[in-house]
Amino acid sequence: SQKIEQNSEALNIQEGKTATLTCNYTNYSPAYLQWYRQDPGRGPVFLLLIRENEKEKRKERLKVTFDTTLKQSLFHITASQPADSATYLCALDGDDSGAGSYQLTFGKGTKLSVIP
Amino acid sequence: DTGVSQDPRHKITKRGQNVTFRCDPISEHNRLYWYRQTLGQGPEFLTYFQNEAQLEKSRLLSDRFSAERPKGSFSTLEIQRTEQGDSAMYLCASSSQGTDTQYFGPGTRLTVL
Numbered sequence: 001s002q003k004i005e006q007n008s009e010a011l012n013i014q015e016g017k018t019a020t021l022t023c024n025y026t027n028y029s030p031a032y033l034q035w036y037r038q039d040p041g042r043g044p045v046f047l048l049l050i051r052e053n054e055k056e057k058r059k060e061r062l063k064v065t066f067d068t069t070l071k072q073s074l075f076h077i078t079a080s081q082p083a084d085s086a087t088y089l090c091a092l093d094g095d096d097s098g099a100g101s102y103q104l105t106f107g108k109g110t111k112l113s114v115i116p
Numbered sequence: 117d118t119g120v121s122q123d124p125r126h127k128i129t130k131r132g133q134n135v136t137f138r139c140d141p142i143s144e145h146n147r148l149y150w151y152r153q154t155l156g157q158g159p160e161f162l163t164y165f166q167n168e169a170q171l172e173k174s175r176l177l178s179d180r181f182s183a184e185r186p187k188g189s190f191s192t193l194e195i196q197r198t199e200q201g202d203s204a205m206y207l208c209a210s211s212s213q214g215t216d217t218q219y220f221g222p223g224t225r226l227t228v229l
Binding site: 004032034036041042043045046089091093102103105106109 | 158164166172216220221
């Protein structure tokens with residue numbers, strides 16, 4: 001069955017450094033991958049979407065890469081700030097049936113803490 | 117654009133009671149999704165509507181769960197005979213046809229005592 005792994009449950013970094021979060025998946029070939037931010041007690045907020053034919057996408061201080069050979073996406077936050085502290089979720093389209101689907105399948109998330 | 121709204125934000129109920137949650141999607145979005153999220157986990161898909169038609173249902177959606185979207189606008193999710201294992205955050209999301217991005221509401225936190 002499809003499996004999504006985010007490299008760590010928690011990541012602590014110093015303010016100003018670049019945070020790098022990893023999302024690995026198995027047994028599936030997604031058409032796209034999305035990254036969301038979630039603050040405690042709130043719903044996920046969409047950040048970036050990258051398609052299978054794209055290698056990299058940027059938005060302000062955010063950068064996402066997508067390697068379909070390695071089945072991995074990297075999510076970077078440059079010049080990190082304490083306000084970036086949150087849980088970051090990666091999500092793939094579809095489910096473990098392999099059939100086309102509009103649902104998203106999420107990883108467990110990585111809790112990022114940016115220390116001043 | 118007022119975003120996706122959900123009501124109530126919090127619900128505490130006793131085991132065995134029925135509960136109903138409401139979701140109002142972004143007005144021009146014809147697709148609506150329900151997810152459930154427990155502590156330390158990512159959201160898990162429950163069901164999906166395109167307009168008023170319920171097109172996908174997860175294996176997680178037991179017979180005690182039912183969702184409707186009668187006029188293709190707001191949606192309700194009902195849980196009958198609640199169990200303690202139903203305690204979770206219930207999230208609603210919407211998207212427009214032709215786009216893949218889903219926009220989430222703030223969620224309804226259910227606690228079953």
